[in-house]
Amino acid sequence: MKTNFKFDNSYTQLTSMMMSKIMPVKVKLPKLVLLNHNLAKQLGLDFSSLDEKQLAELFTGNTLPEGANPIAQAYAGHQFGHLAILGDGRAIVLGEHITPNKQRYDIQFKGSGRTPYSRGGDGKAALGPMLREYIISEAMHHLNIRTTRSLAVATTGENVMRETVLPGAILTRVAESHIRVGTFEYVAIKRDLQTLKKLLQYSVERHYPEIKDLDKQAPEFLKLVMERQIDLITDWMRVGFIHGVMNTDNMLISGESIDFGPCAFMDYYNPKTVFSSIDHHGRYAFGNQPSIAQWNLARLADAILPLLHEDQNKAIEVGEEIIHSFKEKYEIKFHEMMKRKLGLITDENDDVILIQELLDTMEKNNLDYTNTFRDFMHGKSINDNLKKFHDKWKIRIDKQNRSHEEILSIMKNANPVIIPRNHKVEESLKEAHKGNLVSLNNLINALKEPYIERSDLTLYQQPAHKTDKKYKTFCGT
Numbered sequence: 108m109k110t111n112f113k114f115d116n117s118y119t120q121l122t123s124m125m126m127s128k129i130m131p132v133k134v135k136l137p138k139l140v141l142l143n144h145n146l147a148k149q150l151g152l153d154f155s156s157l158d159e160k161q162l163a164e165l166f167t168g169n170t171l172p173e174g175a176n177p178i179a180q181a182y183a184g185h186q187f188g189h190l191a192i193l194g195d196g197r198a199i200v201l202g203e204h205i206t207p208n209k210q211r212y213d214i215q216f217k218g219s220g221r222t223p224y225s226r227g228g229d230g231k232a233a234l235g236p237m238l239r240e241y242i243i244s245e246a247m248h249h250l251n252i253r254t255t256r257s258l259a260v261a262t263t264g265e266n267v268m269r270e271t272v273l274p275g276a277i278l279t280r281v282a283e284s285h286i287r288v289g290t291f292e293y294v295a296i297k298r299d300l301q302t303l304k305k306l307l308q309y310s311v312e313r314h315y316p317e318i319k320d321l322d323k324q325a326p327e328f329l330k331l332v333m334e335r336q337i338d339l340i341t342d343w344m345r346v347g348f349i350h351g352v353m354n355t356d357n358m359l360i361s362g363e364s365i366d367f368g369p370c371a372f373m374d375y376y377n378p379k380t381v382f383s384s385i386d387h388h389g390r391y392a393f394g395n396q397p398s399i400a401q402w403n404l405a406r407l408a409d410a411i412l413p414l415l416h417e418d419q420n421k422a423i424e425v426g427e428e429i430i431h432s433f434k435e436k437y438e439i440k441f442h443e444m445m446k447r448k449l450g451l452i453t454d455e456n457d458d459v460i461l462i463q464e465l466l467d468t469m470e471k472n473n474l475d476y477t478n479t480f481r482d483f484m485h486g487k488s489i490n491d492n493l494k495k496f497h498d499k500w501k502i503r504i505d506k507q508n509r510s511h512e513e514i515l516s517i518m519k520n521a522n523p524v525i526i527p528r529n530h531k532v533e534e535s536l537k538e539a540h541k542g543n544l545v546s547l548n549n550l551i552n553a554l555k556e557p558y559i560e561r562s563d564l565t566l567y568q569q570p571a572h573k574t575d576k577k578y579k580t581f582c583g584t
């Protein structure tokens with residue numbers, strides 16, 4: 108079977124306790140639902156010689172591409188604050204595909220059967236959540252936000268039992284790697300210093316080669332992971348993305364967004380927004396995401412503590428200093444980001460106040476986060492409640508003496524027109540369940556150029572009805 112997959116399996120060289128070799132469980136009646144041709148091309152893959160049936164066999168794991176050496180990875184994680192031993196309970200990494208320009212990507216199946224880490228789970232995934240991950244991850248990518256990607260979704264012809272009986276499916280996920288904060292926590296729990304060193308070295312070589320020759324790698328590594336996370340969370344806050352389960356096992360060392368379970372995009376601005384049905388206390392609410400990221404990074408610091416300094420007290424000092432710098436670094440990035448959203452190029456003392464005034468006004472009046480910024484760009488139909496702010500903003504904009512074009516182009520790249528609105532996502536999933544893929548494919552296409560206004564796509568710009576505020580998302584596991 109010709110696919111151009113070029114596997115190299117460097118992860119399998121790590122200590123054996125970090126993984127289990129395991130084959131995907133064969134499925135009954137494979138059927139391809141989505142194939143991401145653009146991504147395949149970017150990865151240098153070629154499926155043109157395969158027919159429908161062969162593609163379906165390939166993307167369910169019924170036939171393995173040459174060179175694959177499947178493993179389930181072991182990891183731990185703080186889930187809603189509590190540490191647990193986890194691991195890929197329903198995922199299998201086929202191997203690392205090396206692209207023609209020598210980039211390395213994990214190719215992973217999600218939903219391909221039980222593994223030694225499945226605990227009570229069935230190792231399977233339902234079609235809805237896998238399509239959801241496909242939609243959101245691709246939307247994130249086109250929003251220019253670091254993310255794992257989705258290469259394909261195929262159904263298995265088998266049922267999975269959740270609250271109801273659902274069609275089983277497998278997602279093929281592509282990631283720079285699947286090394287998580289929780290991977291480090293796992294090795295730390297095992298108290299195996301040699302493996303911890305090896306994992307650090309490996310992660311540095313794979314994701315932060317710029318520090319691979321440093322003597323004291325661990326503190327620099329922590330700082331670099333933190334920087335990527337700050338950039339990532341800033342991007343999430345820019346587009347109103349709520350991850351929903353920011354457990355440490357869902358935070359990647361590479362700085363990509365991962366695991367789009369109960370995530371959703373916020374319509375009406377409110378930092379307390381939570382969609383996830385299991386997040387009863389709002390731990391992962393929109394406005395909490397920066398401080399949770401910091402908390403997760405502190406867990407990474409804990410895990411690599413013996414590598415931060417030989418002396419434990421010094422190690423704690425080093426770790427704390429880095430983790431404490433998060434807040435200031437994040438606030439700078441957040442401020443710069445908000446300035447771009449408002450087209451502010453120069454600096455004024457009152458910018459922080461101005462930005463806060465806008466956020467407060469949006470919150471108080473239930474204004475749509477995405478559309479509010481876009482409306483500013485055109486000065487059109489400014490909501491009555493925003494008039495006062497809008498006047499101030501106009502004065503501030505005029506003061507900086509920059510061309511209209513320059514200001515607009517900055518705002519345009521910071522403010523999406525189209526995000527995957529919850530009601531649109533649900534509508535397309537509902538249709539897909541009935542076997543109709545038209546609205547799913549239309550949505551995926553609409554999300555491909557999210558910063559460009561198109562008159563034929565205005566339907567995708569509408570927030571849900573205000574009565575629809577009780578929208579809930581589920582893990583689907």
Ligand code: AMP
Nearest residue numbers: 193194195196197225228229230231584
């Ligand atoms: P997630 O919520 O997808 O990040 O998963 C958290 C943990 O639960 C991971 O260790 C998963 O592998 C595991 N898990 C989720 N769903 C299943 C399932 N259906 N069967 C086995 N393990 C699962």
Ligand code: MG
Nearest residue numbers: 356357365366
């Ligand atoms: Mg996960």
